[in-house]
Amino acid sequence: MNNLLANKLVATLGTVVIGAAVIAGIGTCVASAKNDSRVLAATAAGTMETAQGTLPHYTLDISAYPDSMFGGHGKDGGAHPDWVSYGPVTNFQVPAHSAITITVTNYDSGETLNNDFFGKVRGTIDGSATLNGKRITSVSPDQVGHTFTVHGISGQQSELFFSVPMQAVAEEDIPEEGYTKTPNVTVFTVITGNEGEYVWNCEYPCGDGTIAKFGNAMSSMGYMSGYFNVVRA
Ligand SMILES: [Cu+2]
Numbered sequence: 001m002n003n004l005l006a007n008k009l010v011a012t013l014g015t016v017v018i019g020a021a022v023i024a025g026i027g028t029c030v031a032s033a034k035n036d037s038r039v040l041a042a043t044a045a046g047t048m049e050t051a052q053g054t055l056p057h058y059t060l061d062i063s064a065y066p067d068s069m070f071g072g073h074g075k076d077g078g079a080h081p082d083w084v085s086y087g088p089v090t091n092f093q094v095p096a097h098s099a100i101t102i103t104v105t106n107y108d109s110g111e112t113l114n115n116d117f118f119g120k121v122r123g124t125i126d127g128s129a130t131l132n133g134k135r136i137t138s139v140s141p142d143q144v145g146h147t148f149t150v151h152g153i154s155g156q157q158s159e160l161f162f163s164v165p166m167q168a169v170a171e172e173d174i175p176e177e178g179y180t181k182t183p184n185v186t187v188f189t190v191i192t193g194n195e196g197e198y199v200w201n202c203e204y205p206c207g208d209g210t211i212a213k214f215g216n217a218m219s220s221m222g223y224m225s226g227y228f229n230v231v232r233a
Contacts, residue, residue, distance in 0.1 A: 036222035038089040039229075048099040050125060052191060056098040056233055063087050063183075064146045064166055064202075066108040066174065068223070083217040084108060084206045086146070090226030092200075094192055095233035099125070101189045102148070102164075107179040110145035110168030110204060114212075118147045118203040121188065123162030129188035131167050139165040145184070150200040150228045158193025160230065163203065192230045201225035 042058035063070070064086050068077040072087035094100045113119055119141040121129045128137050145168035152160030167184040174180055202225065207218035217223035 036090065036226070039091040039093050039227075040089050042092070042094040042100055045101070048101075048189070050099055050191060055191065056095060058095060058098055058100050060092060060094065060100060060102045061105075062092075062102065062148075063105040064108050065179065070179070073222075080216070080220075080223070083220075083223050084146070084208070085217060085223045086148075086202070086226070090222050090224075091229070092227065093229045093231055096192050096195045096230050098192050098233060099189055100192060101187065104148055104164070104166055104186045105183045106145045106166040106169065106186065107183045108145045108166075108169060108206075109171050109174050110143065110166075110206070112142040113144050113147075113165075113203070114205055115203070116141045118149065118163055119144060119165050121164050123150075123160075124164065124188040124190050129164050129186050131186050132184060139167050143168050144204050145169065146206060146224070147203040148200060149203045150190075150198050152196075152198055157196030157198070158230075160190075160193060160196065160198055160228075162188075162190045164188050165204075194230070195232055196230050198228040198230065199225065200228045 040060065042060045045057045045059045047054050048057035066084055068081050068083050068085045070087050072089055073085065120138045121127055121136065128135050130136065145166045147163055147165050149163035150160055152158070164186060166186050169180050169182070169184055173182055202218065205213035205218065206224060207213045207216040210216050
């Protein structure tokens with residue numbers, strides 16, 4: 001990562017963190033951080049040829065939903081049935097020094113990002129993803145449903161940063177009841193370094209009904225954020 005990008009990244013993350021902290025209150029974040037201990041481990045899928053040689057290959061399948069009624073929050077959507085959420089859970093575990101192919105099926109609509117930075121695919125193999133089978137390197141900043149963003153800046157861990165925007169489903173394709181039959185499917189691959197505990201979150205302001213939309217689902221673990229832990233293979 002060059003310095004300019006690093007500076008921009010730090011500035012961007014700083015804004016988001018401060019914004020979320022001010023709006024939600026730090027206490028809320030800490031309290032809700034322990035409310036979900038379920039973890040989805042990546043599935044072994046042979047090996048993959050990469051620029052770093054042949055690596056163990058794993059897959060992770062997740063989805064983004066316009067509400068919490070998909071089952072992951074329990075019967076009737078749990079405490080906040082109307083909150084947007086990733087699922088089936090939001091804590092993930094992947095092996096170190098491996099290629100991880102992540103498929104995100106997005107059932108939600110969207111609007112405009114606060115920061116175009118997150119409209120670009122970043123940190124994946126080849127800097128790209130596929131959207132419904134076609135190669136992309138970005139999504140238009142006014143058509144983003146959610147992002148899957150892992151923040152890897154911390155202490156002695158290997159740096160791990162990637163961010164992928166999910167194309168919003170068109171508003172007219174969102175049914176009154178249930179979920180759209182034509183979700184947008186995004187697939188991308190990242191390469192992990194050493195073991196470490198990372199946090200991911202969504203950088204699309206999707207906490208509807210709160211100031212700047214960074215409250216509720218955006219500031220609670222288990223909805224639009226969680227752990228992305230890299231463990232010994
Ligand atoms: Cu989101």
